[in-house]
Amino acid sequence: MGNTAQNHRVPGAKGCITGMKYPHLASALLAILLTGTSLFSWSTYASSLEDRYIHVLVPTLPDQAIGGSALLRSAFRQPDLLPALGSSELLQVESSYRAIDFFASYPTGFNVFVVAKVGATPLVLAQDLAAIGPSLRGKKVVISLTPLVFYHPEVYPEDYAGNFSRLHADELAFSPYLSFDLKQIAARRMLDYPDTLSRDPLLRFSLEQLAKDGPLSRLLYYSVLPLGQAQTLILRLQDQREVVSLIGRQPGLDPVVTRSPANPDWESLATQAEKQQAPRTTSNPYGVEDSIWFDTHKAWVDQGKAPGSGDSDYLDHMLRTQEWTDLNIMLRTLKELGAQPLILSLPAKGPLMDALGVSSAARQQFYDSLEGTVAAYGFPLVDYRQFDGDQYFLIDLFSHVSQKGWVYVDQTLDAFYHGSLH
Amino acid sequence: MWTKRWMPFITALSTDPWVRLAALTFYYLAIILGLILMYGKGDFSTPPFIYQGF
Numbered sequence: 001m002g003n004t005a006q007n008h009r010v011p012g013a014k015g016c017i018t019g020m021k022y023p024h025l026a027s028a029l030l031a032i033l034l035t036g037t038s039l040f041s042w043s044t045y046a047s048s049l050e051d052r053y054i055h056v057l058v059p060t061l062p063d064q065a066i067g068g069s070a071l072l073r074s075a076f077r078q079p080d081l082l083p084a085l086g087s088s089e090l091l092q093v094e095s096s097y098r099a100i101d102f103f104a105s106y107p108t109g110f111n112v113f114v115v116a117k118v119g120a121t122p123l124v125l126a127q128d129l130a131a132i133g134p135s136l137r138g139k140k141v142v143i144s145l146t147p148l149v150f151y152h153p154e155v156y157p158e159d160y161a162g163n164f165s166r167l168h169a170d171e172l173a174f175s176p177y178l179s180f181d182l183k184q185i186a187a188r189r190m191l192d193y194p195d196t197l198s199r200d201p202l203l204r205f206s207l208e209q210l211a212k213d214g215p216l217s218r219l220l221y222y223s224v225l226p227l228g229q230a231q232t233l234i235l236r237l238q239d240q241r242e243v244v245s246l247i248g249r250q251p252g253l254d255p256v257v258t259r260s261p262a263n264p265d266w267e268s269l270a271t272q273a274e275k276q277q278a279p280r281t282t283s284n285p286y287g288v289e290d291s292i293w294f295d296t297h298k299a300w301v302d303q304g305k306a307p308g309s310g311d312s313d314y315l316d317h318m319l320r321t322q323e324w325t326d327l328n329i330m331l332r333t334l335k336e337l338g339a340q341p342l343i344l345s346l347p348a349k350g351p352l353m354d355a356l357g358v359s360s361a362a363r364q365q366f367y368d369s370l371e372g373t374v375a376a377y378g379f380p381l382v383d384y385r386q387f388d389g390d391q392y393f394l395i396d397l398f399s400h401v402s403q404k405g406w407v408y409v410d411q412t413l414d415a416f417y418h419g420s421l422h
Numbered sequence: 423m424w425t426k427r428w429m430p431f432i433t434a435l436s437t438d439p440w441v442r443l444a445a446l447t448f449y450y451l452a453i454i455l456g457l458i459l460m461y462g463k464g465d466f467s468t469p470p471f472i473y474q475g476f
């Protein structure tokens with residue numbers, strides 16, 4: 001055996017070829033290369049699996065679509081799926097008119113892929129969209145908003161945390177596709193919810209550097225950017241693993257969906273839906289569903305507010321809320337990623353708002369503010385303000401859509417998908 | 423006995439640079455695989471909450 005160093009020495013060219021001069025370095029690099037190639041191949045396989053099963057997963061509203069991005073990316077790759085992001089208004093009121101049920105059989109050639117969770121607000125949606133990245137370019141997407149979120153100074157920390165996705169936040173903070181300026185504005189808002197960042201020190205550090213204004217902070221941000229992007233890549237792979245596991249847990253899953261072409265008669269559907277809706281609201285003149293009325297709304301109306309007495313508070317909250325900042329972050333994200341969005345905003349429940357002391361003139365200011373904000377980005381907006389006074393368009397104060405309301409929303413989605421929205 | 427029988431062969435292999443490279447590569451691959459098994463599963467859960475916007 002003798003001299004160990006001598007045993008390890010490999011003469012001449014052979015040493016260079018096999019990397020024996022630095023055996024550990026060569027082996028480590030080779031191992032990294034092999035791992036990288038294997039993970040890339042696995043990720044490609046996972047993407048093909050997602051594309052194969054996405055249509056059958058759409059009606060199941062998988063949770064992984066909310067925290068992850070693989071399923072949504074897959075939906076954007078399908079020509080017959082229209083992704084729609086929003087909050088509870090996209091999920092509420094189970095009926096055959098609800099978009100996820102109405103379009104389930106692809107009556108007009110497409111289905112809606114809903115990614116929604118109660119309490120999701122524009123700041124959360126901006127991060128969801130950032131996670132899609134360049135796959136959004138030229139793609140249609142529906143963004144649903146409710147006036148309710150603009151009545152509060154800002155989203156509650158618990159609600160934000162309940163919708164927070166580390167993957168989406170990382171995608172925004174370390175995105176190479178978004179401008180520094182946009183990331184900076186978003187970072188300042190994301191730092192308002194520090195609890196959500198406690199599990200990710202790198203994200204927190206990056207957001208802090210983004211939020212500060214100075215050359216040193218910028219240098220520090222760009223220094224950790226590659227590390228952040230590597231971390232994002234790992235989270236993306238973990239997300240794909242969850243999706244593959246989700247598909248694997250359903251061994252008999254048939255990727256073929258039933259398609260039943262139809263030509264909806266929107267007018268008669270709306271009439272029929274109103275007839276079905278009316279009997280569910282017999283307890284009050286505002287069109288609030290009976291169970292909800294007795295649960296909460298009746299007590300609010302019984303307070304007997306004078307007409308217009310709530311305008312001042314309403315306008316104060318509405319005009320100063322941070323949600324406008326968040327909405328601009330979301331709209332800029334859409335713009336910078338080159339998406340073709342439809343901004344859908346549900347109306348207020350006018351008659352009920354009147355009874356709660358918020359006048360039609362005050363509500364009009366919200367519609368106008370929203371219109372002006374969205375118009376600045378050149379995106380189409382449908383705000384249904386013509387239904388503000390309609391008794392049966394919504395079921396409650398929180399812009400949850402009734403059966404009748406869904407017919408109009410479905411009609412809008414259909415027109416948007418087919419490029420006939422005017 | 424076993425050691426005596428196989429040691430010359432193992433020694434011969436360990437001095438072969440290609441075998442050493444392969445063995446070290448497998449060693450590093452095993453470490454990476456271990457890391458993937460330990461940390462490959464992501465946590466995409468969010469804290470439960472009751473919507474307070476109402």
